[in-house]
Amino acid sequence: MEPKTCFHCGLDAADSEIIYDEKSFCCQGCKTVYEIFSDNDLTSYYELQNAPGTTPKDVEGKYNFLDNAKIVESLLEFNDDNTQIVSLYIPHIHCSSCIWVLENLNKLNPAISSSMVNFGKKTVRITYNTNQISLKALVQLLSRIGYEPFISLDDYSVGKKNIDRSLIYKLGVAGFAFGNIMFLSFPEYFQVDEFWLEQFKPLFRWLMFSFSLPVVFYSAQDYFISAYKGLKSGILNIDVPIALGAAVLFIRSTAEIILDLGTGFFDSLAGLIFFLLLGKFFQQKTYSFLSFERDYKSYFPIGITKITAEGDEISIQVYDIKKGDRLLIRNEELIPVDCILINGRARIDYSFVTGESEAVSKQSGNKLYAGGKQVEGSIEVDVLKSVEQSYLTQLWSNDVFNINKEDAFTTLTNTISKRFTLAILSIAIIATAYWLVNDSSKAMNVFTAVLIIACPCAIALAAPFTLGNILRIFGKQKFYAKNASVIEQLAQINTIIFDKTGTITANKETSIEYEGAQLSSDEEVFLKSTLRNSNHPLSRSLYTLLNEHDIVTIENYQEHIGKGISAQHNKDSIKIGSGAFVGHTSEGKSLITAVHVSTNNKYKGRFTFYNRYRKGLSKLFNQLKPSYDLVILSGDNSGEEKNLTKLLPAKTKLLFNQKPEDKLEYIKHHQNSGAKVLMIGDGLNDAGAIAQSDVGVAISENVNVFSPACDAILDASNFTLLYDFIKASKSAIKIIKWSFVLSLIYNCIGLYFAVTGQLLPVIAAILMPLSSISIVVFTTLCTNFVGKKIHDKVEKT
Structure with a gap:
C-alpha cells in the first residue's frame, strides 16, 4: 500500500498527516477504527482484501x-x-x-x-x-468501516427486496465444474487409448485445473475463511478439516499435472465441494422452513381491548388489530402497535425498547410506539398500522431482559464438536503416516477421506433441528417459548412454583358477592371507571361484573402493588383493595378473598370472591408431584388453604400473603440451594419472580400483560398440558443424545473404510451430507412423534 494512502479505507491521506502504528490514515475516524481492531486482535480484518474499509466514491x-x-x-x-x-x-x-x-x-x-x-x-x-x-x-x-447497509427506496423498507443468493451461485458453479471435470476424466477412467492420445492429455488436464479454480477460490471460500478465522481465534471449528482436505486435494492434484504424474483428484475436489454445498443448501432450506413456521406461530396469545363504533369493549387477539381501530390500553399494559394518543394521560415506559427506565409524558395527538408500557391509568389510542409480530418477537428476545440463563446443552454440543475435530485430525495424521510407510499411493486418499467422512456436521445439527422443531410443535399447541434454550432449561427443572390468582384460578368462572352499604349511581360509575384502568385479575373480574355506565375521566390514578388502587375524580377520591389499604380495621383478620372499597375516606363495603380452579388442576398436580417439588406462592390470604389441601397432592407447599418481593426472594433462596425453578404466574405482579426463575412462564387469558421478562407464554386454555410440555422437552434432549450416538456409529464405520484405504474422497463427499440429512430426518421424525402425542391428547380433551 502506498505510504500516503489511508490504511483503513484506501483514500488519499497525503494532507492529513495522521500516522499511527507506522500507518497513514486520512482522518481520526479511520484511525479510531484501526485502534479498536488492533486492541481487540481483529487486525485480520485487513487481510480479507486490500483496504477493506474502503468508502465507495459515490x-x-x-x-x-x-x-x-x-x-x-x-x-x-x-x-x-x-x-x-x-x-x-x-x-x-x-x-x-x-x-x-x-x-x-x-x-x-x-x-x-x-x-x-x-x-x-x-x-x-x-x-x-x-x-x-x-x-x-x-x-x-x-x-x-466496510458494512454498507442495503436500503430499498421502492417501498421505504429495509432489506426486504434483497435476498442473499450467494450459496445458490456457489452451488451452481461447483455443480457446473464438477460435471465438466467428470466428463473430461471419463477417457482415463475407461482407459480409452484410441481417444486418450498423448497430445490431448495436457489439454484435458489443464482444463480440469481451470474448472477447479472457481470451485476452490469461489465456491469453497466460506470454508477457508471460517477455518482461518477459527484458527486465528484458537478454535478448531468444524470447517477446519473440510478446508484442510480441500487444500490438500488441490495442491496434490496441481502438483501431479505440473510434474506429469497423473490427472490428480480434481473430480473428487469438485464433487466434495458440490456435495458439501448441496448438504448446506438443504440444511439452510430446512432450517428456514422451521424458522418461518416458528415466526408464523409466534403470535402471542395476549389480548387487547378494542372499543367498537358502538362504544362496546371487546377483547381481541393482537394479530387481529387493524389500522384505524380504537384500543383501550390499561395501566401496566404493553402497547402492541404504533398508534396515536386520543384520550387519557399517557406516561409511557419505553425501557423494553430503549433500555431507558424513565417514563415520558405524552399528550393527545402524540405518536406512541409499539413496545412502550402505559404506567399511569388507562388511555385510548387509534391504530396507525397492524401489529408486527416479528417486532414483538425481537423485543421479547432483547438481551436487556436476559439474566444469563445458561444454555448448558448447547455448550455440550460445542465441546463435543471441538474434541471431535481434534480427534479426527489426529486419526488422519496417524493413518496417513502409516500408509506413507506401507503404500504411499493410498496415503493422500486416506488422509482426505478421513477428514471428509468424519466431519462433525451431523453432531452440530442435532440440537438446532430438534429444538427448532419442538418450538414449532409447542407453538401449535399455544405454548410459545422465547428460544431453544428455554426447551433445554425446561428439561432440567426440578421445582415448580405457581401463583394462585389468575394462574390456577379461572378468572372467567369466579363468582362475586357484595356486602356493605349501597353504592350510589355516581359511586358505581366512579368505581367502574377506576377499575377500567387496572389489569389485576380481581379488578378485571369485578369490572366485568358491574353494570354498564358512562366512563368518567380519572385523575391521579395510582396502583399500589400488593395493596390496591386509588384515584380521584373532581373532588371525590376512591380506594379499592385490601381492608388495611382502604382504612377498614374494625373486623379481625379475614380468611376470604375480598376487595374493599372506600370513597372520600369513608368505608363502603367489600366484594367477596369465590374462586373456581381450572379444570384438570388436580390431575395436573398429581402428574407433576412424583418428579417435582410443587409450591403455591400466593399474595392472597390463607382462606383457600383448606380447599387447596383437599384438591392438591399431599406435601404440596402452600404459602400465602406473599408480596412480589417475597416471591422473588423465595425463588432466589431455593436456587442457591441447587434448585432449578419453573415459575408460572400471570406476568403482572409476578414479573420479578418470573425473571428470577430458571424458566418463567406467563399465563395468558386474553389479557395484555405480556412482559419481555418471561421465557414463555402459555395460553390458559392449555394450562393442563404443562406436564406434557415438560415431558416433551425431556424427550427432545434424549433425541439429541441419540443423534449423537447415531453420528458416532456412522463415523466409526466410515472411518474404518477410510483408514483402510477403501473409501475414495468423492464417495466420502457424497456420504457426508447424507449423514447430515439422515440426522435431520431422524430428529424431525422423532420430534413429530412427540408432537403427535401432545396433539392426540388435545383431541381427546
Whole structure:
C-alpha cells in the first residue's frame, strides 16, 4: 500500500498527516477504527482484501435522501425525543468478527447506545441519540468501516427486496465444474487409448485445473475463511478439516499435472465441494422452513381491548388489530402497535425498547410506539398500522431482559464438536503416516477421506433441528417459548412454583358477592371507571361484573402493588383493595378473598370472591408431584388453604400473603440451594419472580400483560398440558443424545473404510451430507412423534 494512502479505507491521506502504528490514515475516524481492531486482535480484518474499509466514491452523496424526514420516519422502528432505533440490512455480515465490530459501534461513536446483530437475517438493530448523530451519518459510518447497509427506496423498507443468493451461485458453479471435470476424466477412467492420445492429455488436464479454480477460490471460500478465522481465534471449528482436505486435494492434484504424474483428484475436489454445498443448501432450506413456521406461530396469545363504533369493549387477539381501530390500553399494559394518543394521560415506559427506565409524558395527538408500557391509568389510542409480530418477537428476545440463563446443552454440543475435530485430525495424521510407510499411493486418499467422512456436521445439527422443531410443535399447541434454550432449561427443572390468582384460578368462572352499604349511581360509575384502568385479575373480574355506565375521566390514578388502587375524580377520591389499604380495621383478620372499597375516606363495603380452579388442576398436580417439588406462592390470604389441601397432592407447599418481593426472594433462596425453578404466574405482579426463575412462564387469558421478562407464554386454555410440555422437552434432549450416538456409529464405520484405504474422497463427499440429512430426518421424525402425542391428547380433551 502506498505510504500516503489511508490504511483503513484506501483514500488519499497525503494532507492529513495522521500516522499511527507506522500507518497513514486520512482522518481520526479511520484511525479510531484501526485502534479498536488492533486492541481487540481483529487486525485480520485487513487481510480479507486490500483496504477493506474502503468508502465507495459515490457514498458521499448516495444517502442524501436520508435528509428527507418523511423517508427517515418510514425507516425507523422507534422515534421519540432524543432516541431513535433502526434495523438495517447489511449483506456483508459473514463471520464472528463482523458481529463483534457491529455490536461495538458505541466505541466508534458514543452517540450509539447499543447495537445488536441478527446473524441469520444479516441485520443490525441500532439505538442512537438523534441529537448527536443522524441516520444519514450513521449509515455513512457503517459504509466507512466496510458494512454498507442495503436500503430499498421502492417501498421505504429495509432489506426486504434483497435476498442473499450467494450459496445458490456457489452451488451452481461447483455443480457446473464438477460435471465438466467428470466428463473430461471419463477417457482415463475407461482407459480409452484410441481417444486418450498423448497430445490431448495436457489439454484435458489443464482444463480440469481451470474448472477447479472457481470451485476452490469461489465456491469453497466460506470454508477457508471460517477455518482461518477459527484458527486465528484458537478454535478448531468444524470447517477446519473440510478446508484442510480441500487444500490438500488441490495442491496434490496441481502438483501431479505440473510434474506429469497423473490427472490428480480434481473430480473428487469438485464433487466434495458440490456435495458439501448441496448438504448446506438443504440444511439452510430446512432450517428456514422451521424458522418461518416458528415466526408464523409466534403470535402471542395476549389480548387487547378494542372499543367498537358502538362504544362496546371487546377483547381481541393482537394479530387481529387493524389500522384505524380504537384500543383501550390499561395501566401496566404493553402497547402492541404504533398508534396515536386520543384520550387519557399517557406516561409511557419505553425501557423494553430503549433500555431507558424513565417514563415520558405524552399528550393527545402524540405518536406512541409499539413496545412502550402505559404506567399511569388507562388511555385510548387509534391504530396507525397492524401489529408486527416479528417486532414483538425481537423485543421479547432483547438481551436487556436476559439474566444469563445458561444454555448448558448447547455448550455440550460445542465441546463435543471441538474434541471431535481434534480427534479426527489426529486419526488422519496417524493413518496417513502409516500408509506413507506401507503404500504411499493410498496415503493422500486416506488422509482426505478421513477428514471428509468424519466431519462433525451431523453432531452440530442435532440440537438446532430438534429444538427448532419442538418450538414449532409447542407453538401449535399455544405454548410459545422465547428460544431453544428455554426447551433445554425446561428439561432440567426440578421445582415448580405457581401463583394462585389468575394462574390456577379461572378468572372467567369466579363468582362475586357484595356486602356493605349501597353504592350510589355516581359511586358505581366512579368505581367502574377506576377499575377500567387496572389489569389485576380481581379488578378485571369485578369490572366485568358491574353494570354498564358512562366512563368518567380519572385523575391521579395510582396502583399500589400488593395493596390496591386509588384515584380521584373532581373532588371525590376512591380506594379499592385490601381492608388495611382502604382504612377498614374494625373486623379481625379475614380468611376470604375480598376487595374493599372506600370513597372520600369513608368505608363502603367489600366484594367477596369465590374462586373456581381450572379444570384438570388436580390431575395436573398429581402428574407433576412424583418428579417435582410443587409450591403455591400466593399474595392472597390463607382462606383457600383448606380447599387447596383437599384438591392438591399431599406435601404440596402452600404459602400465602406473599408480596412480589417475597416471591422473588423465595425463588432466589431455593436456587442457591441447587434448585432449578419453573415459575408460572400471570406476568403482572409476578414479573420479578418470573425473571428470577430458571424458566418463567406467563399465563395468558386474553389479557395484555405480556412482559419481555418471561421465557414463555402459555395460553390458559392449555394450562393442563404443562406436564406434557415438560415431558416433551425431556424427550427432545434424549433425541439429541441419540443423534449423537447415531453420528458416532456412522463415523466409526466410515472411518474404518477410510483408514483402510477403501473409501475414495468423492464417495466420502457424497456420504457426508447424507449423514447430515439422515440426522435431520431422524430428529424431525422423532420430534413429530412427540408432537403427535401432545396433539392426540388435545383431541381427546
